[in-house]
């Protein structure tokens with residue numbers, strides 16, 4: 204592999220075939236107030252249908268903010284976001300957000316948790332149960348359908364969260380450091396499993412991580428952000444076939460490239476956070 208970054212053409216027309224198209228997207232939190240805080244600036248990014256894109260950047264550079272905007276939970280201050288050609292204006296079951304900390308309802312069974320979104324949508328009980336069973340089978344937890352969340356390990360609970368998202372048959376999974384709280388072995392298993400289910404479902408994935416190893420294992424493309432306000436510094440294609448051997452020369456080379464791309468941004472983010480702390 205010849206590791207190289209790609210320059211995005213911001214004038215490229217939005218295609219209804221692309222899962223996500225961001226054009227000039229910026230976000231200022233508390234805009235117009237004295238607490239105004241610019242989190243993102245000038246984001247131009249397309250995500251193809253079925254593509255797995257990893258967002259990598261220093262802490263506070265706006266990765267989660269971009270997921271919230273694409274989810275439709277927040278509006279950008281500037282620019283436009285389209286989902287299969289239509290402007291994103293509100294949340295949609297076609298776009299599922301999964302966080303690091305799963306919030307399963309402890310008083311509901313695993314199956315009821317997975318079916319929760321379907322019950323809000325008004326699907327009949329038999330259809331909900333069937334969809335929950337199928338989604339749990341996809342994550343290898345069909346046998347846990349009647350268990351309570353506190354009977355499961357952290358990795359299993361995270362799989363239930365993925366099953367809950369899959370049950371809605373989303374076209375896009377927005378994942379915010381979903382495996383960061385897991386131990387190394389469970390995390391590696393979850394990465395394999397996520398690749399399997401995303402390929403089987405055909406959903407696009409936008410995945411935030413701080414782990415360069417995770418980015419190398421998972422991504423079709425890695426988007427590297429600058430320190431805040433987050434801008435896209437580089438978009439690095441990852442053409443190696445999966446499963447990837449992390450010690451293969453191409454993977455080692457890519458890790459080095461991403462480490463170097465991130466280093467100066469992480470230093471800049473640290474310096475800014477220190478300055479902020481000093482001024483109280």
Ligand SMILES: Nc1ncnc2c1ncn2[C@@H]1O[C@H](COP(=O)(O)OP(=O)(O)OP(=O)(O)O)[C@@H](O)[C@H]1O
Nearest residue numbers: 232233240242261262263264265266267268269431
């Ligand atoms: N709801 C909010 N209101 C005001 N400011 C916010 C809000 N959410 C995030 N921010 C600020 O926006 C900036 C970007 O935050 P965000 O969480 O998107 O970054 P991140 O890259 O995901 O960070 P991390 O990697 O540490 O999770 C930060 O300075 C943060 O304090």
